[in-house]
Amino acid sequence: MKNSKGIIIPVTALIVIGIVMVYSSTALMSMGKYGNGFHFIWRHLFIIVIGFLTMFFLARVNYQKLMVFVIPLLVLSLALLILVFVPGIGVSAGGARRWIKLWPSTFQPSELAKITMVLFLADYMSRNASRMKSLRYGIIIPISVLIIFQGIILLQPDFGAAASLGILTITLLFIGGVRWNYIAGLALLSLPVIYKLVWSVSYRKDRILSFLDPWEDPLGKGFQLVQSFIAFGRGGLTGVGIGASKQKLFYLPELHTDFIFSLIGEETGIIGAAVVLCLFIWFFIKGIKIAQQTEDQFGYYLAIGLTMMIVNQALINFAVAVGAMPTKGLPLPFISYGGSAALINMAAVGILISILKSHGLQIANYNSWVRR
């Protein structure tokens, strides 16, 4: 595939690191729960394979055709988000209903909502490029769509997903040319809402407070964060060695999903963590380049949107792990165990490759490429 190495290499590297770390983090837990160490890793590998198939399929599809699916996808996402609340279909865990049953595992519709939002915004902004300055087209319409999604997601409740969807939307609107003062105004308006949402729910409040000073209650509210710090601290320069983590034995909850970066830090040290950071930077820069070299607006916005969807989430995950952001349950793209996100992220990479392949093609050639 033409020029697509630049994106496939970092993604594949991250996925390989992910496989190793998911195995390292789940083997013992899986042993204890299911009697064999491979329960999680087989599921993870299964998703990776499906993900690669999806990726290569989408890479061969003309991304422009995706425009057609924007409205059906919006409807599907909303439907699935609502299905979460239907008993028998929705799955609840830890007091939240975020998943729907899907053999062999579960699916998280908020992940689908994310990529749908990206597709919608790319399509919408490319069609209304000249009107993005206006309040109505630049803010009211897209934000209305966002609020519908966020509203349902908050009912699950999944504050993290709603917030990251919001950040992603604002980022894309910024790229789409919405006026600075509108964005600033929007941020100001959303502050009291965020405040209300956070401060009215005790566990969210606790998370903010423990983020501000995790050592105040290192065995209670600050436990997760403190344990994450200890994992990084133990890692030092070169790490304790893959598989040799002690933090994973007992201390770091949600290790294979939200705090897998801490495990990477502990087992491979700052060197390993830096490699992961660099791979994401590589991916990010490549994603932006793909966007910039794309000759049509839909492709431009789509490439930036998909790149940002992944990079935003990675940055939030890192920030949470190192205590630069309040704890939120977001997996690390390509690395964490977590079916839905892994699948969606790899689909996004497939679309990015498709955009990349369109570079330099005249319309005539392009159509022939599409037909191929």
Place this chain on the structure above:
Amino acid sequence: MSYKRARKTDIRKLWDEEIIKSHDMNIRKRAAILTAIILFGFCVIFLRLVDLMVFKHETLIQKAQQQYQKVITLMPHRGMIWDRGMRELAINIETDSLYAVPSDVNDVNTLSKELAPLIRVSASRLISKLSSERKKSFVWLARKIDEETSLKVGSLKNKLKLKEIGLLTETKRYYPKGQLASHILGYTDIDNKGLEGVELRYDKYINGEKKNILITRDARGVNLSQGSEGDIPGNNLLLTIDEGLQNIVEREIEKAMETWRASAAVAIMMNPMTGEILAMANRPTYDPNSPAEADVHERRNRAVTDFYEPGSTFKVIAAAGVMDEGLVRLDEKFDVSKGFINVGGGKPIRDVHRYGVLSFKECVQKSSNVCLVQVGMRLGEKDFYKYVKKFGFGEKTGIDLPGEVNGFLRDPKNWSGRSLASLSIGQEIGVTPLQLLRAYSSIANGGNLMRPYIISEIISPSGEIVKRFTPAIERRVISEDTARVMRDILKTVVEVGGTAEKASIKGNLVAGKTGTAQIIDTKTGRYSSNDYVSSFVGFVPADNPRIALIVVIYKPRGATYGGVVAAPVFKNIVEHTLTYLNVPMDTEENYVILVSNPR
């Protein structure tokens, strides 16, 4: 142009430079700004990683160690306690203790409800304990549980796959002979710390080095590695006690308690030549394996902690003093025909029986109060007090047992006009059974006051002798001649004019003295008319004493006289003891009669 129309017409919409420029900022520039922000974000993350992983490396490693491992200190193996024949009196047995890791407990209520009946505590107490110690990584739930409970807890742990509780082996002090010698041995607390008896007195010797156990946590919950680090067992104690003699003594005073429905009883047996305690028994008693179940008065070692008014047994002090000072001849006559003697203030002192004229020897033999008051007065306050002190009254004997008291002895400055007379016949003084036995032992051994002791050797775990205790003479009390004469007197007391034929011993000469003293009623401050202390103290064989023995029976019912209550106990103990010790009989045919004057 509506959204719908655009959809149909433009499949591929190329960039329109005008649109790009029409925005308040070039769209491509916005992408550059975004890139900068994101890269800045990555930089912040990296710097934070450097902070955590390089600069805070050491501190965080320490924190990690703290939570992976916890050192708990288990009490060490205590040394054993043996009798003089190295028979075990106190040993250690391994028992399980139940602990919990409260921070790992998910469901406090369920766990507590399951566990509580097994370890016999209330579920609510367990819940509050686990909740209040929630942040701790280790807490004892039940220490030193029995084997059955341990098995039940173990199977519950397996059944429910409980990782947050576990069993840890600890050593528990065990007294295989139960109540035997309990007042000597004492007992320990749950942490194996000595609380009474030699367990307390020699705690620092028999308590080994503390043992540190490192708890390491792992994925399956908690694993305890029981390192043997620092596990140095304590030294062993070799007592002077003879288990066989102790058994005899305990059995006999137990019988006496029943027979006389007494409130308490004490018997001490001593080697009068050396001061070694061979047996020391108290009733009531307790089982040191479960000291908490016993009452305080059952755990008291009355032999050293309680003093009583000795009565007639104390008369030998005045007699020995006046002899030793050479103020009397053995055959000197004392007129006691009046049957009473007036003393300074208060009622005159009377004899129980009227005697005519008694020789000095007969005075002691008959235990005549009137005569002994005269003897005491002849000695005078100063010298009498000197002999009382020399015989070791009013001061601790220095035995290696905790809680010993001085007894009660007033300084002559505070004596009333009656005091000298009272003291001569064993009143106005409080003595411990051990003090009195030691005084008699000095008569038995030729005049030396010995320091009584109960530990003969402290032996290290490897068998080396850490400390050896040897007989120690405190001081010479009376001359050897006086001692010999006193022995003869005590012997003749026994030989002639016997009123206690049932107290006779076959084959060996006994020297001894009975005592019956009234007890001062604490309510009225006067002598009680019902409550007596009956005692007998003596040694055998009289000419070459092997043992000295005192028997004290508190508040006997049905009879009060020492000759009736205490003398038979003395006789029984001595008979069994002489058999046990294989002491050759002085003569096959010689029946020695213990004579006991009621007073």
